């Protein structure tokens with residue numbers, strides 16, 4: 001089956017399939033532009049909406065299958081030739097029963113559904129395709145890493161290089177040094193399997209990284225000047241936003257350049273994907289800090305341990321580290337407001353735990369309670385080079401507040417042990433399972449780019465790797481949902497206060513229930 005007809009003639013494809021596997025194209029978000037075969041319509045969001053509306057009105061009641069597809073090079077280069085995938089002849093894949101992913105294979109965003117509920121949103125399954133849109137000897141790929149560090153970046157770099165070379169015979173691979181600005185301010189570095197052979201054993205990024213410095217035009221000029229035709233971009237939400245702009249500019253200029261994003265974030269704040277690489281490694285490393293705090297406070301009278309962990313707007317590291325440890329009495333995250341004084345407050349809880357156990361450990365995510373810290377220190381907003389707000393030190397603030405309260409108000413001597421492992425949880429190599437995860441991400445990205453997809457991010461959705469439109473992962477930040485079971489599990493595990501009065505809790509639940517009902521009936 002011709003890939004281009006699959007990608008762009010989705011209505012004709014749907015007619016060839018049994019009803020249960022029809023791909024219908026009512027896209028709720030404005031990212032699935034790939035179904036529009038006319039390049040002049042391609043960049044007009046208004047036109048896209050108009051077409052979607054007309055498609056929507058043609059849908060019958062059972063037509064509730066949504067594919068949020070990723071762009072393809074033939075969208076704006078309709079005459080691009082394709083070639084048989086060299087994997088067909090590869091030693092590794094020749095024994096694989098089903099070497100190529102079928103164009104009809106999709107991954108469901110929601111897998112817990114009700115019997116009669118709509119089939120919902122799906123993404124294209126990642127993996128090698130029967131046809132590729134690049135001749136191996138004509139590929140000139142580049143890799144760039146941006147934003148903060150994360151365990152596993154080097155593994156992703158290594159596996160992109162080795163994957164391109166071993167699976168597709170690509171030999172021309174460039175490393176862009178020092179993040180986005182490296183495109184226009186530095187020389188490139190030649191990457192071969194030999195050069196990257198051992199880098200997965202080291203933390204950090206072999207290519208180095210930076211914040212700020214994204215200049216789309218300069219970057220794409222540089223891509224054009226250097227004859228680069230595959231761009232692999234490893235980075236967090238900011239980086240992926242930058243990748244989307246690079247894709248849009250390359251498409252606007254009609255360049256045969258595949259832009260692939262590989263999501264990286266220690267905070268696990270990237271939407272849609274199950275989890276970001278390096279997260280498990282960081283949670284594991286955080287156990288060492290929690291354990292140290294616990295050992296310290298257990299050994300003294302009225303020991304209060306505080307461990308501050310990363311997590312700017314999302315408390316996933318703190319939540320998972322707490323759940324894994326079982327030595328944590330209270331976990332504070334940005335998503336869950338808390339208060340110190342009065343009934344149900346943190347001070348009351350500390351007093352109670354000290355009476356019961358003689359010690360306690362608190363884990364606090366760096367973004368938790370920022371508004372209280374700001375009110376106390378009267379700080380002005382400061383930003384990093386990428387425009388991210390620089391956070392105030394809530395760990396020191398919390399330690400001081402607790403010490404003050406217990407010495408001055410309660411007239412009680414407490415033994416405070418404050419541990420801030422900061423970069424130690426992310427400046428390490430990835431563990432075994434993250435290494436495997438990184439390999440899958442890298443290979444998925446390589447297969448996707450070779451197959452001519454562009455403007456996509458790779459990642460697991462319900463455990464299956466998928467190609468996701470970049471804008472889909474940047475439109476919102478993944479945060480801990482207080483109404484989800486995981487936070488409930490944490491509260492059950494620590495038995496800490498929820499910091500929500502029961503009246504408020506009931507009112508919130510009612511609102512959520514109402515919203516759920518509205519969603520169900522309006523679909």
Ligand SMILES: Nc1ncnc2c1ncn2[C@@H]1O[C@H](COP(=O)(O)OP(=O)(O)OP(=O)(O)O)[C@@H](O)[C@H]1O
Nearest residue numbers: 147148211212214235236237238239241242265386
């Ligand atoms: N909206 C945006 N448009 C274009 N480029 C952006 C945008 N936001 C950030 N960038 C660029 O992406 C790069 C990384 O961004 P940022 O420092 O926010 O890290 P990140 O990718 O979000 O990773 P982390 O998870 O470590 O925060 C920087 O070079 C920055 O200039």
Ligand SMILES: O=P(O)(O)OC[C@H]1O[C@](O)(CO)[C@@H](O)[C@@H]1O
Nearest residue numbers: 148149265266267310311312384
């Ligand atoms: O000091 P840097 O490198 O800007 O990184 C710190 C930030 O990076 C993150 O780890 C996200 O990558 C945040 O949790 C943290 O606030």
Ligand SMILES: [Mg+2]
Nearest residue numbers: 147236237238
């Ligand atoms: Mg970010």
